[in-house]
Amino acid sequence: MANSNSKKNGSTNGSAAGKKSSSETMTEEKTGMESSQLMKLFEDSLKDIYWAEKALTKAIPKMIKNATSGELIEALENHLAETEEQVTRCEDVFKSIDKKASAKKCEAMAGLIKEGEEIMEECEEGPMCDAGIIAAGQKIEHYEIASYGTLRQFAETLGLDEAVELLETTLEEEKAADEKLTEVAVTVVNIQASQEEEA
Numbered sequence: 001m002a003n004s005n006s007k008k009n010g011s012t013n014g015s016a017a018g019k020k021s022s023s024e025t026m027t028e029e030k031t032g033m034e035s036s037q038l039m040k041l042f043e044d045s046l047k048d049i050y051w052a053e054k055a056l057t058k059a060i061p062k063m064i065k066n067a068t069s070g071e072l073i074e075a076l077e078n079h080l081a082e083t084e085e086q087v088t089r090c091e092d093v094f095k096s097i098d099k100k101a102s103a104k105k106c107e108a109m110a111g112l113i114k115e116g117e118e119i120m121e122e123c124e125e126g127p128m129c130d131a132g133i134i135a136a137g138q139k140i141e142h143y144e145i146a147s148y149g150t151l152r153q154f155a156e157t158l159g160l161d162e163a164v165e166l167l168e169t170t171l172e173e174e175k176a177a178d179e180k181l182t183e184v185a186v187t188v189v190n191i192q193a194s195q196e197e198e199a
Helices: 002-018 024-032 037-066 070-096 107-122 125-156 161-193
Strands: none
Touching: 037 070, 037 107, 037 125, 070 125, 070 161, 107 125, 125 161
16 A cells, blocks of 8 residues: 555656646747747748848849839839838847847849849840849749748747738738739830830
């Protein structure tokens, strides 16, 4: 009997000692999330897109300078203002995870920007160049949509509610910018370019 009681007491005490409060469990889970491989991937991807947005604040003015369509110039100017806000929003995401904002060169964006510059150098000024700028711009937008969509999903999995909200705002802006470029291409620029004879 004594042995039975000691075993029983031992198991009861052991389970009481081993039991954790829900707040302790949540704290451990959060700590685990913050140091997880997904968190590292999230931070690295955020550094990438932060570099990309900053690079675009220099690339978009070149597109505006080379564009001739009034509708295209307006769309690019509007998106330049948005991009400057997106740089700040990226910094807010870093703040939300208690990290200093830092940029890591995004090779994909660097390549897309370079491709856009080559198109502008090779195209004849006018509708042809405008169509090329839109093509380059939409490739950039699609890359950003993919990047922000992934970042938002990472943030959701990691339970980073503030980051989710910030990233969702930028994602919707990128989608709207892409739709605007499509509208300008379909209703104005592509039609004009199709009517121009090759020099």
